[in-house]
Amino acid sequence: MTAWGCQGLRVRYGDTVALEDVSLEVPAGTVAAVVGGDGAGKTTLLRALAGTVRPAAGTVRRPDRRRLGYVSAGPGVWTDLTVDENLSFAGRAYGLTADDLEVRVGALLERTGLAAARDRLAGRLSGGMRQKLALAMAVAHEPELLVLDEPTTGVDPVSRAELWRLLASAAADGAAVVVATTYLDEAERAATVLVLDRGRALLAGTPDEVLAATPGLVVEGAARPEGVPSWRRGARWRAWSPDGSAPPGTTPVAIDLEDAAIVAQLRHDRGGPGGSRRGGPPANRGRAA
Amino acid sequence: MWAMAMKEFRQMRRDRRTLAMMILLPVLLLVVFGYAASFDVDRVKTVVVGPRAGQVAAALPGRLDVVRVAPAEGRRQAVEALRDADAAVAVVTSETGQPQVLVDGADLFSARSVVTELKGRPALPAPEVLFNPGLETSAIMVPGLMGVVLVFVGTIATALGVVRERQSGTLEQLAVMPFRARDVLFGKLLPYLGVAVVDLAVIVAVGVLVFDVPFRGSPLVFALGAVLFLFVTVGIGVLISTVSETQGQAIQLAIMTMLPQILLSGLIFPLQAMAAGVRWIGYLLPLTYFVQVARGVMVRGAPFEALAFPLAMLAVLGAVVFGLSVARFHRDLAPSGRHADRGSATDAGQDEAARVQAGAR
Amino acid sequence: MSPATREPLAAAIAATRRFGDLTVVDAVDLTVAAGEVVGLIGANGAGKTTLIRMLLGLLAPSGGQVRLFGEPPSRRTRARLGYLPQSLGLYEDLTVAENLAFSAAAYGSAGATLEGELAEARDALVRDLPLGLRRRAAFAIALAHHPDLLVLDEPTSGVDPLARARLWETIRYSAEQGAGVLVTTHHLAEASQCDRLVVLAAGRVAAAGTLAEIVGDATAVEVRTPTWEAAFTTLDLAGLPVSLVGRTLRVPGADPATVDRLLSDAGVTAEVARVPASFEETFVVLAA
Numbered sequence: 001m002t003a004w005g006c007q008g009l010r011v012r013y014g015d016t017v018a019l020e021d022v023s024l025e026v027p028a029g030t031v032a033a034v035v036g037g038d039g040a041g042k043t044t045l046l047r048a049l050a051g052t053v054r055p056a057a058g059t060v061r062r063p064d065r066r067r068l069g070y071v072s073a074g075p076g077v078w079t080d081l082t083v084d085e086n087l088s089f090a091g092r093a094y095g096l097t098a099d100d101l102e103v104r105v106g107a108l109l110e111r112t113g114l115a116a117a118r119d120r121l122a123g124r125l126s127g128g129m130r131q132k133l134a135l136a137m138a139v140a141h142e143p144e145l146l147v148l149d150e151p152t153t154g155v156d157p158v159s160r161a162e163l164w165r166l167l168a169s170a171a172a173d174g175a176a177v178v179v180a181t182t183y184l185d186e187a188e189r190a191a192t193v194l195v196l197d198r199g200r201a202l203l204a205g206t207p208d209e210v211l212a213a214t215p216g217l218v219v220e221g222a223a224r225p226e227g228v229p230s231w232r233r234g235a236r237w238r239a240w241s242p243d244g245s246a247p248p249g250t251t252p253v254a255i256d257l258e259d260a261a262i263v264a265q266l267r268h269d270r271g272g273p274g275g276s277r278r279g280g281p282p283a284n285r286g287r288a289a
Numbered sequence: 290m291w292a293m294a295m296k297e298f299r300q301m302r303r304d305r306r307t308l309a310m311m312i313l314l315p316v317l318l319l320v321v322f323g324y325a326a327s328f329d330v331d332r333v334k335t336v337v338v339g340p341r342a343g344q345v346a347a348a349l350p351g352r353l354d355v356v357r358v359a360p361a362e363g364r365r366q367a368v369e370a371l372r373d374a375d376a377a378v379a380v381v382t383s384e385t386g387q388p389q390v391l392v393d394g395a396d397l398f399s400a401r402s403v404v405t406e407l408k409g410r411p412a413l414p415a416p417e418v419l420f421n422p423g424l425e426t427s428a429i430m431v432p433g434l435m436g437v438v439l440v441f442v443g444t445i446a447t448a449l450g451v452v453r454e455r456q457s458g459t460l461e462q463l464a465v466m467p468f469r470a471r472d473v474l475f476g477k478l479l480p481y482l483g484v485a486v487v488d489l490a491v492i493v494a495v496g497v498l499v500f501d502v503p504f505r506g507s508p509l510v511f512a513l514g515a516v517l518f519l520f521v522t523v524g525i526g527v528l529i530s531t532v533s534e535t536q537g538q539a540i541q542l543a544i545m546t547m548l549p550q551i552l553l554s555g556l557i558f559p560l561q562a563m564a565a566g567v568r569w570i571g572y573l574l575p576l577t578y579f580v581q582v583a584r585g586v587m588v589r590g591a592p593f594e595a596l597a598f599p600l601a602m603l604a605v606l607g608a609v610v611f612g613l614s615v616a617r618f619h620r621d622l623a624p625s626g627r628h629a630d631r632g633s634a635t636d637a638g639q640d641e642a643a644r645v646q647a648g649a650r
Numbered sequence: 651m652s653p654a655t656r657e658p659l660a661a662a663i664a665a666t667r668r669f670g671d672l673t674v675v676d677a678v679d680l681t682v683a684a685g686e687v688v689g690l691i692g693a694n695g696a697g698k699t700t701l702i703r704m705l706l707g708l709l710a711p712s713g714g715q716v717r718l719f720g721e722p723p724s725r726r727t728r729a730r731l732g733y734l735p736q737s738l739g740l741y742e743d744l745t746v747a748e749n750l751a752f753s754a755a756a757y758g759s760a761g762a763t764l765e766g767e768l769a770e771a772r773d774a775l776v777r778d779l780p781l782g783l784r785r786r787a788a789f790a791i792a793l794a795h796h797p798d799l800l801v802l803d804e805p806t807s808g809v810d811p812l813a814r815a816r817l818w819e820t821i822r823y824s825a826e827q828g829a830g831v832l833v834t835t836h837h838l839a840e841a842s843q844c845d846r847l848v849v850l851a852a853g854r855v856a857a858a859g860t861l862a863e864i865v866g867d868a869t870a871v872e873v874r875t876p877t878w879e880a881a882f883t884t885l886d887l888a889g890l891p892v893s894l895v896g897r898t899l900r901v902p903g904a905d906p907a908t909v910d911r912l913l914s915d916a917g918v919t920a921e922v923a924r925v926p927a928s929f930e931e932t933f934v935v936l937a938a
Contacts, residue, residue, distance in 0.1 A: 029879065031894070037810025038781030052464045070465040074458035093466045128693070154736075154807050156693035157838055161893055161934050168894035169886060172879035182808050185839050185930075189895045197810070231815035232822060234842035258811045258839075265812040292755030296744065303743045303775075 003027040004049070004145045004176050009058035011044050018044040019199045021058070026176040026192065028144065031167060033190035034180045035261065040196040042180035043073060046149045049178060063145050066094060069138035069175075073149040076134045079123030083114055083133055086122055090137035108136040112166060128159020135163065139170055146170055146177045153182055164189060184258040195261050202264035207257055214260045215267075216242040219250035229266045233258075240266055306541050314548070321552045324564040332561070333399045336370045338362040339382030346380075352406050353378055367391055371419055373595035374585060378403055378416075387414045394421025395588040397429050398559045420503075420588050428503065431496040432583035433556040436576045438492060439515065440547055442485040443522025444529065448539040450477055451530035451618075460621065470619040478523055485519055505590030514582035514596070517603035521575040524610035531617040550576040578602045657720050658683045659799040659830040660705050666713035667700055674700045676853040677714060682799065682830040687821060689841055690834045691933065692850030698834050701850070702801060705832070706733060719798070729757055732797030732829075736804045738788040742777035746787045749776060750794060759795035782813040789820055800824060800831045806840065818843050838930045849936055856936045861929060868927035868935065871909045873899040875920035884916040885909065891934065902931035 003025045011019040019041045026032040034042050047053040048060055050070045062068060070076075077086050087108060091101040109115040112132040117125060122133060131151045138146060148167070152160045164186065171177050179190070187193045188207050195203040195210075203210045220238045224230055225247045230239035239250060240263050246252055255263075301307065332354040337346040342360040349355065356376060359366070367379035371391060377399040382388040390407065392400045400418060407413050421428045454460045454477075463473055496502040504511075525546060533539040551557070553567065554576040560568055571577050578599035585591035585599075593600075658681040667675040675697040682688045692698045703709040704716050707723025719727045733739075740749050746768065754760065764772055768787055776784060785805065792800065802821070806814045818840070825831050825845075833844065841847055842861055849857040849864065857864045875881050878897055885892040885901060890909070892901045901909055910922045927935075 035810075037813055038808055040810065047461075050465050052461065065465070065467040068465065070462070072458060072461040072465075076459060076462045078459055079457055090466075093468065095467070150808070154804065154836060156696075156836055157691075157930060157933050158693045160836070161891070161930070165886065165891070165893055168882055171894075172882050182810065183837065183839075184811055189893070191897065231812065232819050232843070233815065235845075261810070262812045262815065265810070292752055295755070296741065296748070296752045299748055300741060300743050 004061050004063065005032075006045075006049060006055075006060045007058055009045070009048055009060065010056045011041075011048055011053055012056045013044075017199055019048070019055075019196075022194075022196070022199075022201050023058075024049075024178070024192070024194050024204070026145070026178050028176045029171055029174050030191040031171050031177040031179060031189065032192040032194065033187040034178065034194045034196060035182070035184060035187045035257075036180075036196035036202075037182065039198065041199040042196060043149055044199075045196065046070075046147050046178065046180055049145070050147050063143070066141065067144045069141070069143035069146040071131070071134045071138045071146075071148040071151055073153075073180075077122040077130055077137065080121060082119050082121055083109070083125070084118045086133060087137055087140060091140045094141035096141060104140055108140060111169075112136050113162065126156070126159075128155045128163070131155055131163055132159065132166065135166055139175075142173070143175060146175045148177070148179045150180050150182065152186060160186075184256075184261055188257050193257065195264060197265060197268055200268075202268055203260060210257065210260050211255055214255060214263050216240055216263070217244045217246060217252055218255045218259050218263065219246045220253045221247075221250035223249060225250050231262060238262075306538060310541055310545060313545070317549060317552075320567060321558075324567040325553055325562075326558050327562040328398050328558065330399045330402045330559055330561045333378050333403055334376040335378040335380060336367060336376045337380045337382065338364070338367050339380075339388065340384050341382040341388070342380075345382045345388050349380070350406060350410065352402065353380075364389070364391075368419065372589045372591050374581070374589070374591065390414055390416040392416045392418050393589070394418040394424055395429055395584050396559075397421070397424060397426065398562065400424060420505075420590075425501075427496075427500045428588055429584055430556075431492070431500055431502045432587045433580045435489060435492050435496075435515075435583055436518065436554075436556065436579040437551060438488055439485055439518055439579070440522050440550060440576060442481065442488055443519055444526040444547060445540065445543045446481045446484070447478065447523050447526025448529040448533065448543050449536055450481060451527060452533050452536050452539040455530070455533075455621075456535055464622045468622075470622045471615070473622060474527070474615060474618050478527075481526075482519060482523065486515075489515055502587060503590075504587050506586035507593070510593050510596060510600075511583065511586045514579060514586070514600055514603065517600060517607050518575060518579040518582075520607035520611050521603060524607060524612075524614045527614035527618060528610065531614065531621060550574045553577075554580055556580055575603060575606050578606075658717075659719060660801075660832065661717045662701065662705060662711075662714070663717070664714035665701065665704055665711045665716050667697075667704060667709060668712040674853050675704065675711075678850070678853070678855055679858075680705075680848055680855075682832045684798070684828050684830045685825055686845045687825050687831045687833060687843065689844030689847045690832060690850065691836075691838070691841060691847060692834075696850040697853040698850055699803070702803065702832075702834065706731070706801065729795065730798045732792040732795070732800045734788055734792045734800070734802045734805055736807065738784055740776045740784060740788055740791070743775060745773050745775055746779075747772040749787070750791050753791045754794060757795040762790060762794035764790060782809050785809060785813075785817060789817065793820075793824060798829055800829055802831065802833045804834055804836065806835070806837065814840075838933055841929055849933065851936060864936075865927060865929055865932045868903065868932045869924050870900050870902040870927045870931050871904045871906050872923050872925045873901070873909065873913070873920050874923075875899075875913075875918060877918065880916070881913055881918045881920055884912055884918060888912050900925075900931070902927050903935045 005025040007023045009019055009022045022045060024032060034045055036042050044053060048055050049062055050068060051062060087105045088101060091104060096104060109118055114129060114132060117129060122130060125133065135151065151163055167177055167179060181187060191206060193207055193210055194201060218238060218240055220236055222236055224237050225239040228239040228241050228247055230237050239247065241247060333352055334356050335353040336357040337355055338359045340360055342358045346355045346358050364381045367381050370376050371379055371393040377393045377396040379391040380388050392403050394400050401424060404416055407416055418424060497504050529539050529542045533542060553571045554574045555571055560571050581599040582596050585596050660682040662678050662680040664677045664679060665675055666677055678701060690698055700709065704711050705718065707718060716723060719730060767783065768790055771779060771783055806817050821831055846860060847864060848855060873881055878899060881899055882892060882894060890901050890904055892899050906922050906924050913920050
């Protein structure tokens with residue numbers, strides 16, 4: 001089974017480069033997380049994988065449209081249709097026959113816990129339930145590649161846990177799953193992590209590889225450490241020491257993905273490609289995310 | 290309070306569409322009332338037939354603008370000329386006796402002005418009003434209003450239907466599903482076309498049964514005109530939807546295209562009464578041609594050949610507008626390098642979760 | 651800083667709110683004192699937004715009391731309040747400077763000087779700014795009139811980790827300056843940034859206290875196995891709330907013996923161990 005994904009991807013919107021030289025491999029049966037802030041290029045990458053955006057350079061390996069499932073950011077459901085009608089539409093659009101459809105819709109409703117809300121208008125669902133509906137619609141036809149754009153942003157923690165359970169089960173059934181998220185703790189669950197910033201890859205690999213590849217030393221202490229880039233974490237402070245020495249009043253700490261992402265960001269800001277300033281001239285920032 | 294006013298002012302300055310509407314609309318109204326709003330038809334096209342055509346033609350009052358003198362033709366051809374809207378007045382001369390003056394009642398204001406003129410000249414015979422003997426306004430307004438309804442349904446309903454998809458973010462979802470662009474477009478349009486057809490049937494029925502509007506011509510020709518016209522209005526609706534991000538914007542644009550059509554298409558104010566400098570606008574508007582077809586078929590019973598020109602114009606306009614809109618729609622759905630969709634603009638009335646999504650974009 | 655002796659800036663005392671037959675907020679107690687950051691956490695539909703609207707004076711309670719600066723909420727006390735809604739409350743078609751000017755005029759304050767990146771972006775339309783910058787602008791504007799109480803609704807939703815950390819610096823800095831801060835968040839990792847937490851579930855307070863107090867000694871079962879798919883499916887079908895973390899599985903609140911038995915019955919070999927629960931897992935159990 002080939003892995004889906006992309007290689008050396010470059011995407012442009014007019015003059016703005018939304019993605020530059022981005023590669024990602026997603027084998028079947030695994031979950032890949034794409035992480036980054038707003039404007040990092042997550043949505044663009046996912047759109048390129050789904051085929052709604054054409055790359056300027058690089059290659060994309062994706063299955064035929066009928067074997068692909070996509071959940072867009074924002075309510076990707078028809079708010080003036082009921083849950084049942086939404087699922088039926090999706091099923092029919094992907095070519096499920098009437099009999100298959102009925103069985104499948106029933107099974108999906110049970111699986112996602114939406115059975116009780118079957119006849120409710122999608123517009124009246126809470127955010128978490130709406131995302132579950134969108135996910136159900138995207139897996140109705142058992143796709144080989146499942147692409148989800150920030151399905152858990154702004155969703156309550158209970159629904160978020162349930163959504164990840166559904167994603168895991170999709171992967172367990174053999175799909176390759178790509179998820180964009182702003183929550184780094186979610187990224188820890190994935191088999192592969194890709195951290196984007198302003199269109200470029202900051203970090204890539206398994207969570208362990210990413211952590212191992214972080215240079216220098218991350219330390220933590222009660223007060224803001226001097227002389228090194230620092231940030232708050234909970235009630236305490238963390239700092240990154242590039243040369244590996246712990247500033248006074250701090251102790252080294254086992255890092256997690258959030259630390260790794262922050263360190264990568266700091267390195268990038270200091271003098272990586274793209275310059276040292278955060279944020280380009282405001283007028284050029286489109287809504288590419 | 291001043292802080293509020295200042296903020297509104299700044300926002301208003303940037304909202305170009307509303308500004309355009311607030312500035313262009315009064316200008317349009319001024320133009321209309323200045324140059325177009327007139328019921329006085331100065332020159333009425335006339336044909337003169339019969340053996341003494343030449344003599345009589347020379348003696349006619351100036352208001353009657355003789356376009357054809359045909360001594361060889363008789364009353365039948367004169368009636369046909371009126372039916373086919375070649376002229377609004379026909380004078381049938383004979384060897385002896387008074388000439389007959391036939392007036393096209395469907396060309397209401399021309400007819401009225403001729404009737405009034407001739408009343409003041411007892412030497413000339415009283416005119417015989419064809420097609421709409423009572424000179425009833427309803428006879429010509431109702432067919433025209435059918436056009437207005439079709440413009441309404443076609444433009445506004447379609448624009449809203451498509452923009453709603455874009456506004457709710459589901460357009461992107463559709464783009465990924467195994468649909469072809471034309472599946473989506475035609476699938477979307479079909480219900481609106483269906484409703485428009487039903488609307489039309491209802492209005493025709495009411496017009497004929499309640500308002501005694503005649504329906505003398507071929508329903509097929511009428512249907513053809515209606516279908517072609519719908520293509521144009523629906524095409525305009527789709528075009529509007531491709532340049533609008535919210536339903537509010539779509540309605541604004543739709544109104545801006547509807548108003549000139551209602552005022553300058555000959556629906557209310559006759560085209561001949563408009564100053565030439567403004568009249569040409571009317572000839573660009575699809576409603577103008579539909580009104581010609583509707584009145585021609587219903588009131589005059591004109592045959593297909595007579596209406597070939599307006600039907601052809603509708604076909605051409607339809608092809609252009611619809612073609613453009615499909616091309617633009619295709620671009621919205623198919624892979625492109627151009628602008629990603631802006632995030633959905635949610636208004637009050639959405640629940641907490643939706644607002645979180647909007648805030649997170 | 652011990653706020654115990656001072657009157658809380660905001661307080662809900664057995665506050666209740668009903669909409670018809672539905673009780674959305676049910677006898678909730680909540681206080682925010684000067685200098686502390688209180689996190690309000692709950693699922694959608696738990697009543698967070700309604701509770702906040704009651705505290706702000708936008709909704710009247712059906713029962714109990716709500717006090718803002720020691721008295722029922724009124725227009726008079728609004729000037730001491732800074733509110734940042736989820737949608738940021740910025741006008742997209744105005745520039746940052748114009749938004750600031752409007753807010754300053756509305757609150758009767760002198761406005762604020764923008765610093766750093768915000769200063770560079772002052773003449774940019776809000777709609778042209780990326781989310782991180784928008785949030786910072788919204789923060790700056792909400793803080794411009796030096797409010798005594800800050801109410802922030804999901805302030806860091808959708809923001810990358812570094813920017814999120816910076817925003818929390820601003821929040822804690824405000825608290826250090828003496829303001830009281832009430833924050834709602836879905837992001838449980840941020841719970842550790844708060845001094846105190848209040849967890850809402852179905853309109854009631856399910857738990858309150860510090861993070862450590864709430865998690866207490868809750869545990870989860872961790873499953874390590876090379877064939878995670880089989881283990882996952884087995885436990886999922888058995889109705890357990892199993893989740894995937896990297897390549898290990900975790901089942902909050904479960905008994906290791908039960909999990910072990912289910913897996914071995916299904917023929918799946920795995921290492922099963924009891925581990926401390928994370929806050930997220932505790933929350934999920936609480937909210938269920």
